[in-house]
Amino acid sequence: MASLDTVFAALSDPTRRAILQMLLEDDMAVTDVAEPFEMSLAAISKHLTVLTSAGLISQEKRGRVKWCKLEPDALRDASIWMQSFGQFEAVNLDAFEAFLAKELPEENA
Amino acid sequence: MASLDTVFAALSDPTRRAILQMLLEDDMAVTDVAEPFEMSLAAISKHLTVLTSAGLISQEKRGRVKWCKLEPDALRDASIWMQSFGQFEAVNLDAFEAFLAKELPEENA
DNA sequence: CCCATGTTTAACCTATTGGTTGAAAGTTGG
DNA sequence: CCAACTTTCAACCAATAGGTTAAACATGGG
Structure with missing residues (x-):
C-alpha cells in the first residue's frame, strides 16, 4: 500500500490532479490522457507512473493501448x-x- | 490563500505531518517542536516555513520565542x-x- | 512482413528539496 | 552591558522532480 508520503506528493502536482479529474469520468488510454496537456507524451507517461506508484490509478495494457483507471482507495x-x-x-x-x-x-x- | 499544490506538497513530508500531529495537542515553540527530531534546528525551521507558506500553521513571536499554532482550516x-x-x-x-x-x-x- | 500506432526508456538539463554547519540577529535576565 | 537563549540566514551539498528530445520497444492491421 502506498504511503501517505507518495500519495500527497502525487497530489501536489496540478497536472496529476487534472489527470485524476479526467479519469473520474472514465478510463482512458495514455495518449488520450496526454492530449489536452501542452507537454510531451513522455512527461505524461512519467506522471502516470507517479500516480500508479501512489496507488491512485492502475494501468492495464490491452493490445498496444495502456488503459488508465482511477483507484480512489x-x-x-x-x-x-x-x-x-x-x-x-x-x-x-x-x-x-x-x-x-x-x-x-x-x-x- | 495557499494553493492545493503547496498544501499537498507540505503534507507529503513525514516530518511535517508529525509536526502537525504535535501541534494538534497544543501550540509549541520552535525549539520544542524540534526536540523529538534527529535533525538540526535549522532544518525544522525550514519545515515550519513550508508549513506556514501552505497556511497549515501560523507563527507568532512573543519575546524571544516563536510560537507555532495549527491552522486546520x-x-x-x-x-x-x-x-x-x-x-x-x-x-x-x-x-x-x-x-x-x-x-x-x-x-x- | 512492413509500417504506423502507442508507450516507455535513456540521456540530459535545470530547479527544487531536504539536509548540513556556522555565523548572525533579536531578546531577555542578571 | 553582557551572556545566554531562540531562531533564522547563508552557503553549501546530494538527491529528486519535472521537463525535454530522440531512440527503442510492443503490437496490430493491411
Whole structure:
C-alpha cells in the first residue's frame, strides 16, 4: 500500500490532479490522457507512473493501448488523515465512532 | 490563500505531518517542536516555513520565542478537492481504525 | 512482413528539496 | 552591558522532480 508520503506528493502536482479529474469520468488510454496537456507524451507517461506508484490509478495494457483507471482507495487514507485535523479537535476514536454511528447508520463498505 | 499544490506538497513530508500531529495537542515553540527530531534546528525551521507558506500553521513571536499554532482550516480546500471524488465522502470506519493503528501506534487519546 | 500506432526508456538539463554547519540577529535576565 | 537563549540566514551539498528530445520497444492491421 502506498504511503501517505507518495500519495500527497502525487497530489501536489496540478497536472496529476487534472489527470485524476479526467479519469473520474472514465478510463482512458495514455495518449488520450496526454492530449489536452501542452507537454510531451513522455512527461505524461512519467506522471502516470507517479500516480500508479501512489496507488491512485492502475494501468492495464490491452493490445498496444495502456488503459488508465482511477483507484480512489489510495485517497482514502489521505482523506481520513485530513479529516482527523479538519473535523475533529483531536484524534479521538470514541468520538469518531459516535459520529459515524449517528451520521452514517448504514455505512459498511 | 495557499494553493492545493503547496498544501499537498507540505503534507507529503513525514516530518511535517508529525509536526502537525504535535501541534494538534497544543501550540509549541520552535525549539520544542524540534526536540523529538534527529535533525538540526535549522532544518525544522525550514519545515515550519513550508508549513506556514501552505497556511497549515501560523507563527507568532512573543519575546524571544516563536510560537507555532495549527491552522486546520487550511486543510479545507484539500479536503473539498478530495470530496469531489465522491467515492469516499463517507469515511470507512474499518479503514480509519486500520489507519490509526498503523499511523499512531502508541497514541490512544 | 512492413509500417504506423502507442508507450516507455535513456540521456540530459535545470530547479527544487531536504539536509548540513556556522555565523548572525533579536531578546531577555542578571 | 553582557551572556545566554531562540531562531533564522547563508552557503553549501546530494538527491529528486519535472521537463525535454530522440531512440527503442510492443503490437496490430493491411
